[in-house]
Amino acid sequence: MTLKLEQNVQNHIVKDTIKMIIPIRCFSCGKPIGHLWEEYNKRIEAGEDRREILNDLGLDRYCCRALMMGHVDLLEEVAKFKKF
Numbered sequence: 001m002t003l004k005l006e007q008n009v010q011n012h013i014v015k016d017t018i019k020m021i022i023p024i025r026c027f028s029c030g031k032p033i034g035h036l037w038e039e040y041n042k043r044i045e046a047g048e049d050r051r052e053i054l055n056d057l058g059l060d061r062y063c064c065r066a067l068m069m070g071h072v073d074l075l076e077e078v079a080k081f082k083k084f
């Protein structure tokens, strides 16, 4: 069971299909930002300027911008550990 889980996690990492856990709303102002993450990430990988992307996505306040820029995907790491 555990081995299966680890294999699944590794498969996800290899295929790079694992989903993000970005906060749905900005912690500070409450603006919904979770739905913007995939586009943001795609455009980052395409080599676009972060400032331009954030402006295009309509993230004007620095609280939301910081949340997007500071987000680190730790799901792969966390998934290795059992809760109990």
Ligand SMILES: [Zn+2]
Pocket: 026, 027, 028, 029, 030, 031, 061, 062, 063, 064, 065
């Ligand atoms: Zn905000």
